[in-house]
Amino acid sequence: MERLNRTSAPQAKRYTEKVIQFGEGNFLRAFIEWIIWKTNQKTDFNGSVVVVQPIEKGMVEWLNEQDGLYHLNLQGLLNGEAIDSVDLIDVISRGLNPYIQFDEYLKLAEQPEIRFVISNTTEAGIAFDPACKLDDAPASSYPGKLTQLLYHRWEYFKGAKDKGLIIFPCELIFENGKHLKECIRQYIDLWQLPEAFRAWFEEACGVYSTLVDRIVPGYPRDTAAQLCERAGYDDHLLDKAEIFHLWVIEAPACVAEEFPADKAGLNVLFVPSEAPYHERKVTLLNGPHTVLSPVGYLSGLNTVKECCEDPEIGAFVKKVMYDELLPTLNLPKEELEKFAGDVLERFRNPFVKHFVTSIMLNSFPKFKTRDLPGLKTYLERKGELPKGLVLGLAGICTYYKGGKRGDDEIVPQDDEKIIALLKELWASGDVRKVASGVLADEFIWGENLNTVPGLTDLLADDLALIQAKGMREAVKSIL
Numbered sequence: 001m002e003r004l005n006r007t008s009a010p011q012a013k014r015y016t017e018k019v020i021q022f023g024e025g026n027f028l029r030a031f032i033e034w035i036i037w038k039t040n041q042k043t044d045f046n047g048s049v050v051v052v053q054p055i056e057k058g059m060v061e062w063l064n065e066q067d068g069l070y071h072l073n074l075q076g077l078l079n080g081e082a083i084d085s086v087d088l089i090d091v092i093s094r095g096l097n098p099y100i101q102f103d104e105y106l107k108l109a110e111q112p113e114i115r116f117v118i119s120n121t122t123e124a125g126i127a128f129d130p131a132c133k134l135d136d137a138p139a140s141s142y143p144g145k146l147t148q149l150l151y152h153r154w155e156y157f158k159g160a161k162d163k164g165l166i167i168f169p170c171e172l173i174f175e176n177g178k179h180l181k182e183c184i185r186q187y188i189d190l191w192q193l194p195e196a197f198r199a200w201f202e203e204a205c206g207v208y209s210t211l212v213d214r215i216v217p218g219y220p221r222d223t224a225a226q227l228c229e230r231a232g233y234d235d236h237l238l239d240k241a242e243i244f245h246l247w248v249i250e251a252p253a254c255v256a257e258e259f260p261a262d263k264a265g266l267n268v269l270f271v272p273s274e275a276p277y278h279e280r281k282v283t284l285l286n287g288p289h290t291v292l293s294p295v296g297y298l299s300g301l302n303t304v305k306e307c308c309e310d311p312e313i314g315a316f317v318k319k320v321m322y323d324e325l326l327p328t329l330n331l332p333k334e335e336l337e338k339f340a341g342d343v344l345e346r347f348r349n350p351f352v353k354h355f356v357t358s359i360m361l362n363s364f365p366k367f368k369t370r371d372l373p374g375l376k377t378y379l380e381r382k383g384e385l386p387k388g389l390v391l392g393l394a395g396i397c398t399y400y401k402g403g404k405r406g407d408d409e410i411v412p413q414d415d416e417k418i419i420a421l422l423k424e425l426w427a428s429g430d431v432r433k434v435a436s437g438v439l440a441d442e443f444i445w446g447e448n449l450n451t452v453p454g455l456t457d458l459l460a461d462d463l464a465l466i467q468a469k470g471m472r473e474a475v476k477s478i479l
Contacts, residue, residue, distance in 0.1 A: 004233035006067040012090035015040060018047035020108055020149070022054045022119035022142055024063055024095060026218035030072055030241035032118055032170065035261050035268065036091045042264035047116075048093040050108060054121045054142050060095030062237060068092030071231045073220060075351035076243035082350055083243045086230050098145060102137040105145075109153035112163065116259065117146065119180075120170040120212075128183045134191040143183035147191075150184070150205065154197050164204025166255055170212045174278055177209030177250065206255065211274045213246040213281055215346070244346050248277040276331050283329055284336070285343050286370040288321045290363065291392025293356035294399040298471035300406075304354040308347045316388060316475050317347070324386035328377035361413050363396045364444050372445070376452070385454055387478040394462035395471065397438055401426045417443055431467060435460035 002008040019036065021028060032049075039045045051068070053060045069092070074085045098105035108114060119125070121142040132144035139145050150165065157163040169176040184207070188198050220227060220240040228235055247261070247268045261268040271277065289304070295316060296307035307313045321343070326336050347354075371389050378386040400412040400422040412419060418441075425437040436456050439449035450456050465474045 001228065001232070001234045004066050004069050004071075004231075004235045004237075006069065008233065009069060009088065009090075012067075012069055012088060013040075014093070015046050015048035015091060016113050017050050017093050017111060018045075018113055019049040019116045019118060020114060021049045021051050022117070022125075022145070023121055024051045024053060024059050025120065026239050027212075027214075027216045028118070028120050028170070029070065029089070029092075029237070030216040030218075030239045031212060031214050031245065031247070032120075033089050033091050034072055034087075034241075035245070035247065035264075035266055037087075037089050038266055039259075039261045039264045040091065043260045045260060048091050049118075050114075051092055051095040052105060052108075052145075053095065053097045053099070054119070054125065054145070056097075056099045058097065060097050063092060063095040066235070066237055068094060069235075070237035070239060071227065071233070071235050073223075073227055073238065073240045074243045075240065076349045077345040078243050080345070084351070086227055088231070098138040105138065106149065106152045109149050110156045112157075115166060117149075117165050117167040118170060119146075119168075123171055123173050126169060126171050126173065126176060126179045126183060128186045130190060132187070132190075134193075139187075141183075143180060144187055146180075147184050147187040147193075150201060151193060151197060154200050159196060159200050161200070161204045164200065164206070166251075166258065167205065167207045168210050168249060169207070170210055172212070175209050175274075177207045181207040206251065208249055208251040208255065209274050210250065211246070211248040211277050211281065213285075214241055214244060215352070216241040217352075242346060242349060242352065244342055246277075246281075248274050250274040276329070280329055280331060280336065280339060282370055283325050283374055284321060284340050285346075286366070287325050287374060288317055288343070288347075289359050290366045290370050291320055291389060291395065292317050293359040294363065294395030295392055295471060295475060297356045297360070298395055298398060298405065298466070299475065300472075302355060302357075304347045304356060304359075305349065305352070307356065308344060312472060312475050312479065315479050316391075318344075319479065320386075320388040320392065324378055324388050325371075325374045327381065328374045360396075360399060362415070363399070363412070364414060364418055367393060367396060368445055372449075379452065385452075385458055387458070390455065390458050391462050391474060391478055394459055394466060394474070397422065397434060397459075397463060398466050398471070415443075431463035432456075432460045434463055 006012050051060055070089055071086050072089050076083055096105050125142045129141040132139035132141050139148055169180045217240050219238055224238055227238055245267050249270050251270050256262055256270040292307045296313050299313055301307050308317055321340050329336055375386055375389045402410050425434045436450055439456055
């Protein structure tokens with residue numbers, strides 16, 4: 001079998017270099033490159049990507065060995081149909097390591113067709129490091145490297161307003177664009193760059209916050225040989241992802257015209273604010289995950305898929321998602337119901353074994369950020385507590401009691417203070433003390449939740465029912 005490259009795969013196309021991408025990892029290749037590949041197919045974008053290695057040790061060398069080519073295996077449910085595709089992605093033109101190719105890196109700024117910068121340098125990547133200098137080759141931080149590139153472009157094109165860049169950070173932090181922009185401003189100050197450059201950056205460049213969503217397991221070790229056989233090539237850069245994808249970009253219509261991914265039949269949204277979409281994802285994807293896990297586990301189930309396909313636990317998941325969490329959000333109902341349906345398809349993905357025990361790591365902080373806001377909003381809007389969410393909290397409390405489920409030892413993992421608190425409360429043998437003690441703990445919640453009307457009583461009742469009759473009976477009682 002031939003090694004994959006542009007000689008062995010002459011069907012791979014070449015496009016104009018329009019995008020600089022910081023990061024060469026599995027996520028970007030399964031998400032951004034795939035989106036650009038689809039956009040090239042469906043529109044006249046005709047763009048390729050130059051990948052810049054953001055840290056000293058990386059894998060652009062491997063990319064260049066295959067001339068930027070690799071195959072992507074997408075698996076999942078799409079409108080109820082199982083998808084298992086393998087496609088050749090041909091949009092990476094080359095990779096650069098600025099730690100040994102700094103001059104070539106800066107020369108990217110001199111290419112007039114370059115218009116976009118995309119990054120995923122991990123959550124820690126968007127950070128200001130005051131040790132970085134303008135004449136470092138390169139600056140160690142990602143915002144430092146980017147400022148060096150922008151400054152060189154401003155100098156080379158003599159401040160031309162039409163040579164600004166459109167920047168899409170994809171790091172998993174809320175308002176990533178605002179954080180990145182602030183870091184660049186800090187470097188302009190630190191390096192005492194000209195005011196004319198600052199004005200060009202503010203007026204000619206756009207740094208836009210984005211939200212990305214796709215599960216990317218990465219290199220498929222267990223099926224690599226079969227996938228290479230299917231592709232017909234020896235491919236060392238195989239990548240794997242779920243079929244679902246979402247990219248929300250907080251940018252005006254003029255940016256969408258230049259980057260027409262939303263015209264390619266893709267789930268790419270250009271919106272005035274990413275905030276409601278961030279809230280939607282946390283509430284409708286992460287929120288149900290957090291409560292289905294203890295409820296499913298204590299009902300004898302092990303994976304998210306099993307939970308969703310179980311008649312009773314599946315009905316519990318839908319109740320939490322559609323009846324309790326969805327009404328707390330402020331986007332159009334049809335849009336929310338479509339997203340909720342997509343989430344359920346992702347939960348039922350036949351190609352992924354997502355164990356509920358892995359989700360239960362740090363369950364109390366997760367409930368605080370993912371489910372507590374919905375619980376409060378539901379109470380405010382409906383005048384009663386959401387029974388599914390409260391039962392989910394009772395499930396977390398019960399799981400943290402420890403003990404056994406059949407032959408399996410229950411070993412909760414969280415902050416030691418939380419583990420010790422639950423151990424002490426359960427030692428009292430009084431579910432009322434467990435409920436009021438957990439809700440009173442400001443270390444967990446930042447407040448005393450016993451002040452939420454009816455919550456202490458309902459949580460205590462749920463804990464008592466689980467102890468007396470088991471989780472399944474408790475679930476049946478609220479359906």
